[in-house]
Amino acid sequence: MIFAGIDIGSITAKAAIIKDNQLISTHVLFTGYNTLTASQKVFEELLSKVNISKNEVKTIISTGYGRNSVDFADKALTEIICHGAGAHFLNPEIRGIIDVGGQDSKAILLDNNGKVTNFSMNDKCAAGTGRFLEVMARALELDLDLLGEISLKADTPANISSICTVFAESEVISMIAKQEKRENIIAGIHESAAARIATLAAKIKIQEPVMMTGGVAKNIGMVKALENRLKCQILVTDSAQENGAIGAAVLASTL
Amino acid sequence: MNDKLVEKEKQKITSAKKMRDIMTTYYIDAMSAKENNKLVAWITSGGPVEPLIAMDIIPVYPENHGAMIGSSKMGEDLCMKAEDMGYSNDLCSYARTDISCAIVKGGPIGGLPEPDMLICCNNICGTVLKWYEIQARFFNVPLFIFDTPVCHTEFSPEIAKYVRTQIDEYIAFLEKVTKKSFDHDKMAEVGKISYQGQLLWQKVLNTTANRPSPMTAFDAFFFLALIVTLRGTMIAVDFYKELLLEMKERIKNGISIVPNEKYRLLWDNLPIWYQLKWLSSKFSDHDACLVADTYTSAWCSSLKYIDENDFLNSIAEGYTRIYLNIGVDQMADQVIEMIKFYNIDGFVMHSNRSCKPYSFGQLDIKRIVESKANIPVLMIEADMTDPRAFSQSQVETRIDAFMEIINQGK
Numbered sequence: 084m085i086f087a088g089i090d091i092g093s094i095t096a097k098a099a100i101i102k103d104n105q106l107i108s109t110h111v112l113f114t115g116y117n118t119l120t121a122s123q124k125v126f127e128e129l130l131s132k133v134n135i136s137k138n139e140v141k142t143i144i145s146t147g148y149g150r151n152s153v154d155f156a157d158k159a160l161t162e163i164i165c166h167g168a169g170a171h172f173l174n175p176e177i178r179g180i181i182d183v184g185g186q187d188s189k190a191i192l193l194d195n196n197g198k199v200t201n202f203s204m205n206d207k208c209a210a211g212t213g214r215f216l217e218v219m220a221r222a223l224e225l226d227l228d229l230l231g232e233i234s235l236k237a238d239t240p241a242n243i244s245s246i247c248t249v250f251a252e253s254e255v256i257s258m259i260a261k262q263e264k265r266e267n268i269i270a271g272i273h274e275s276a277a278a279r280i281a282t283l284a285a286k287i288k289i290q291e292p293v294m295m296t297g298g299v300a301k302n303i304g305m306v307k308a309l310e311n312r313l314k315c316q317i318l319v320t321d322s323a324q325e326n327g328a329i330g331a332a333v334l335a336s337t338l
Numbered sequence: 339m340n341d342k343l344v345e346k347e348k349q350k351i352t353s354a355k356k357m358r359d360i361m362t363t364y365y366i367d368a369m370s371a372k373e374n375n376k377l378v379a380w381i382t383s384g385g386p387v388e389p390l391i392a393m394d395i396i397p398v399y400p401e402n403h404g405a406m407i408g409s410s411k412m413g414e415d416l417c418m419k420a421e422d423m424g425y426s427n428d429l430c431s432y433a434r435t436d437i438s439c440a441i442v443k444g445g446p447i448g449g450l451p452e453p454d455m456l457i458c459c460n461n462i463c464g465t466v467l468k469w470y471e472i473q474a475r476f477f478n479v480p481l482f483i484f485d486t487p488v489c490h491t492e493f494s495p496e497i498a499k500y501v502r503t504q505i506d507e508y509i510a511f512l513e514k515v516t517k518k519s520f521d522h523d524k525m526a527e528v529g530k531i532s533y534q535g536q537l538l539w540q541k542v543l544n545t546t547a548n549r550p551s552p553m554t555a556f557d558a559f560f561f562l563a564l565i566v567t568l569r570g571t572m573i574a575v576d577f578y579k580e581l582l583l584e585m586k587e588r589i590k591n592g593i594s595i596v597p598n599e600k601y602r603l604l605w606d607n608l609p610i611w612y613q614l615k616w617l618s619s620k621f622s623d624h625d626a627c628l629v630a631d632t633y634t635s636a637w638c639s640s641l642k643y644i645d646e647n648d649f650l651n652s653i654a655e656g657y658t659r660i661y662l663n664i665g666v667d668q669m670a671d672q673v674i675e676m677i678k679f680y681n682i683d684g685f686v687m688h689s690n691r692s693c694k695p696y697s698f699g700q701l702d703i704k705r706i707v708e709s710k711a712n713i714p715v716l717m718i719e720a721d722m723t724d725p726r727a728f729s730q731s732q733v734e735t736r737i738d739a740f741m742e743i744i745n746q747g748k
């Protein structure tokens with residue numbers, strides 16, 4: 084039997100398909116202005132990629148901040164539960180999840196059945212989210228995807244003291260003016276974001292093994308900075324960004 | 339009417355209308371105090387109001403007014419006016435709205451009637467001290483400060499003596515301002531009535547221990563107004579008697595407030611006044627009923643220290659040991675007691691940007707509750723009257739996830 088999960092985030096829309104308990108494929112698109120259109124498009128493109136027709140999909144669960152606008156889904160669930168289910172599906176050992184997406188970052192605690200027992204989220208503040216990194220990449224006139232690799236060359240990470248994204252951006256701009264090395268600035272940005280996220284993890288007393296999910300997990304510099312902060316190894320799968328959609332598909336199969 | 343509407347009508351609490359009428363009359367009386375040669379005292383919500391009633395002074399509560407401003411979604415504008423005057427946006431939004439309202443006469447009732455005196459009791463917070471000092475200067479009226487030290491662990495003999503002395507000073511202050519002598523017999527009578535009112539309020543709140551619950555904390559937030567503003571009068575006693583009867587009747591007939599009550603939640607901190615409707619339907623969509631809260635019970639939680647036959651002596655302890663004036667461990671104990679009594683499945687904490695004494699120990703209380711009561715706890719950040727501190731989609735995700743966790747655990 085075939086099940087689908089659709090995760091509409093603030094920046095990207097993700098879809099995943101599961102057949103007979105196996106992950107078949109996933110797909111990612113930019114969300115854009117219209118969340119419903121994005122959800123239809125990401126779903127249809129994924130279906131045609133794997134040659135499955137809509138009628139074959141038994142149940143669909145939507146998640147992400149745009150979850151309630153996906154009118155063709157059978158049910159909407161939050162990212163928290165879906166990331167829990169996704170991580171557990173990919174690796175049943177996982178007890179802690181750090182999910183960093185476009186506008187939210189969260190720490191999630193799982194029990195050994197993959198059920199979420201606790202979570203904490205950033206509040207009304209973009210510090211420590213994908214948006215924070217995006218703003219910084221723009222200030223540095225760099226492609227977001229390059230931040231991770233470049234930061235690995237840093238010798239002494241710059242010290243970014245402002246928590247506020249807007250103030251941190253002006254700090255970065257003045258560092259650029261002082262000709263601070265780019266890699267050091269980026270490493271500093273990662274440390275600043277990691278410090279924010281680590282507080283969320285501490286709030287729920289995160290447990291190992293820890294997996295990082297969400298788009299920001301693709302940034303190796305962020306993962307390293309978090310590993311330093313949390314003093315533990317962090318697992319990242321190839322489908323970290325689609326983890327929420329995978330979880331939604333997993334949960335769809337249990338409905 | 340179709341079936342759904344009939345069902346909805348049945349679910350409504352009929353006493354609500356009466357309560358609205360009582361509050362209207364109360365504010366009309368207060369507004370026309372001058373014409374009726376009556377004095378008006380502004381008093382903090384947790385202040386000892388009974389001596390005022392005994393002296394026939396009309397008590398007016400800026401905090402109740404703040405709640406009205408919040409519910410009518412006029413908080414943002416009034417807060418900003420106070421900020422224009424130079425007040426920090428970190429200041430409690432009740433203080434901000436009250437200070438600006440005194441000048442612009444805004445809000446749903448065009449401002450409060452001007453005070454002849456101010457009574458400030460700091461058993462709720464330290465903010466009220468400066469707030470009332472500012473208003474005393476603005477209106478040029480006498481201010482009485484009733485100082486209740488925080489009782490972290492016990493009500494020591496030193497505290498007892500210190501607070502008791504102030505009751506005499508309070509009475510002397512009232513005699514001086516009114517130029518009348520204090521009637522102790524009347525006071526004894528008012529004391530008994532106040533005690534009765536609080537007892538009835540407690541009984542009303544207790545009815546929600548029934549499954550399904552006949553009312554929610556959202557209703558309690560509304561019905562609370564009388565025990566705050568008309569405590570010590572027969573109006574409150576009579577009303578709560580009726581309300582209690584209605585609740586018992588609902589229980590008897592199996593009328594629940596949330597149609598399919600599945601989960602029972604406890605609320606902490608002040609309500610988010612401008613979002614009551616949205617929050618209430620959000621929870622009810624999840625078949626969850628907010629059956630109780632730590633806020634409305636604050637007006638009866640120290641009843642055990644009060645002796646109705648020795649009212650003036652015993653209120654020293656009663657007014658000092660209220661929920662916001664005790665240690666975090668004791669607060670957590672009360673929360674855990676409530677969790678047991680009301681059979682609670684989850685605890686929702688409003689981290690309130692305005693109210694520091696209420697929000698300061700919340701993370702500790704959260705940890706204690708999680709470990710001792712073993713139920714999920716949710717923390718949402720907002721402010722009771724200033725909507726700029728509230729973000730709906732973020733709160734929505736948290737509530738949805740919280741309900742999913744409770745549901746998973748069932």
Ligand code: SF4
Nearest residue numbers: 430462463465693694
């Ligand atoms: S700080 Fe809290 S207790 Fe003090 S007036 Fe404001 S809301 Fe009330």
